[in-house]
Amino acid sequence: MFASVPTESTHRPTLDPLGASVSADAAAPQAIDVIALGWVDNAGITRVKTIPYGRLDAAATHGVGFSPVFDVFLADDSITAGTLVGGPTGDLRLIPDLAALRPLAAQPGWAWAPGDRYTQDGVAYAGCQRTFARRMTARAGLRGLSLRMGFEVEWITGTEDPAGRFLPAFHKAAYGMTRVVRVSGQLRELVRALAAQHVSVLQVHPEYAAGQLEVSVAPEDPVGAADTTILVRETIRAVAARHGHTVSFAPCVLPGEVGNGAHLHFSPWRDGTNLCHGGEGPQGLTHEGEAFLAGVLRELPALLAIGAPGAASHLRLEPDRWAGVYHCWGLENREAALRLVTGMTGERQHTANAELKCFDATANPYLVVGTVIAAGLAGIEDGLRLPTEVPGDPSAVAGVPRLPDSPAAALAALEASEVLREALGETLFDAITAVRRAEIARAAEMTPAEIAAEARRLY
Numbered sequence: 001m002f003a004s005v006p007t008e009s010t011h012r013p014t015l016d017p018l019g020a021s022v023s024a025d026a027a028a029p030q031a032i033d034v035i036a037l038g039w040v041d042n043a044g045i046t047r048v049k050t051i052p053y054g055r056l057d058a059a060a061t062h063g064v065g066f067s068p069v070f071d072v073f074l075a076d077d078s079i080t081a082g083t084l085v086g087g088p089t090g091d092l093r094l095i096p097d098l099a100a101l102r103p104l105a106a107q108p109g110w111a112w113a114p115g116d117r118y119t120q121d122g123v124a125y126a127g128c129q130r131t132f133a134r135r136m137t138a139r140a141g142l143r144g145l146s147l148r149m150g151f152e153v154e155w156i157t158g159t160e161d162p163a164g165r166f167l168p169a170f171h172k173a174a175y176g177m178t179r180v181v182r183v184s185g186q187l188r189e190l191v192r193a194l195a196a197q198h199v200s201v202l203q204v205h206p207e208y209a210a211g212q213l214e215v216s217v218a219p220e221d222p223v224g225a226a227d228t229t230i231l232v233r234e235t236i237r238a239v240a241a242r243h244g245h246t247v248s249f250a251p252c253v254l255p256g257e258v259g260n261g262a263h264l265h266f267s268p269w270r271d272g273t274n275l276c277h278g279g280e281g282p283q284g285l286t287h288e289g290e291a292f293l294a295g296v297l298r299e300l301p302a303l304l305a306i307g308a309p310g311a312a313s314h315l316r317l318e319p320d321r322w323a324g325v326y327h328c329w330g331l332e333n334r335e336a337a338l339r340l341v342t343g344m345t346g347e348r349q350h351t352a353n354a355e356l357k358c359f360d361a362t363a364n365p366y367l368v369v370g371t372v373i374a375a376g377l378a379g380i381e382d383g384l385r386l387p388t389e390v391p392g393d394p395s396a397v398a399g400v401p402r403l404p405d406s407p408a409a410a411l412a413a414l415e416a417s418e419v420l421r422e423a424l425g426e427t428l429f430d431a432i433t434a435v436r437r438a439e440i441a442r443a444a445e446m447t448p449a450e451i452a453a454e455a456r457r458l459y
């Protein structure tokens, strides 16, 4: 049947959709009545088609109808066109990945499954972002490499006043126990909901900015990491709503404050060995691990157009906010875009990894994982070495450049990147660049305050 895409094995359990739903506040399993089939568009908006449970078999076999025009939707639901993608005609099939289906514990009776898109002839659609992520994972696999990845999820929780102004749930203290006390019921429910959905939570903690909280999850395969971050975000949103809170994952919720990142942690592995540890390269990297990281670092200006794509992203990308705006790497350096994390002695063979700090949650996570793999593999192909490490505040070191300082500058870097253009393929590249150009034109008509307010509501 739909066998044209190389797949990788996933370690996540397959669920019996009817028996697996657990409500966040009830011990008894509940039957699933409705399933949200999800995808993320090129503007980073998570969209769904929903079906009654009885239609799941049919959807898993032949999919649900899906206009290709969704690929050129902008964040505000207006529509642009690329050279290859756009217009009212055509149809695709969105097919849920049953292995990734999860009950939605905070939405009793509901489940969610990410979907892949196929043509009506059953061929993988060239514009499908999740298929792209799987294709890049398979490309790594052909070289004997696997990737472990995980996104951190930062968000701001609060309420809206009648005038639509956002009021964060708390102010000081950063990382303060007072914050946890204020939302302890909500956080407990969240941890229970995520456990019921088979998400492996590492930490949930109060962050720095007003109203800011964070969840970090265990690493997994790249597509699984992208699926998980969408599931985590929507679970946070649903749990918060049950407590009268509204949340936002937007990069800049409160202008002038520290924003929300969606840092990507990643490590390349070969034959069960972590290539970020135990090698002869800098800080214990293996030569192959170093080359992978160097490939990512080389493409970082272009990757920014994927991982921090819009005008709202650039409201966050300021120095001294641990958003990683400098185009450099460093061991445990939170101002470097690429931070090497080793973990504690005794566990490093498992934990050593790299973190991309400059990315945020307006990105499509499937595009993020796929393009990072493509960039890393190109680094190995070219035998790259890392430049000199930047140990302290990069602004104090002569010659350390900033990443592109606008969506237009990042888009220019993406358009000039042969590595990413080849990896994405012409259909996906066309759709993404068309969306970026149209979003740049849209933002040109808005003030920074309007950009932040819009992103706060959309993401």
Ligand code: GLU
Pocket (backbone or CB within 6 Å): 154, 258, 259, 260, 261, 262, 316, 321, 322, 323, 324, 334, 357
């Ligand atoms: N909130 C910061 C950001 O915008 C990151 C803080 C941290 O290092 O966790 O990315």
Ligand code: MG
Pocket (backbone or CB within 6 Å): 152, 154, 207, 214
């Ligand atoms: Mg954080």
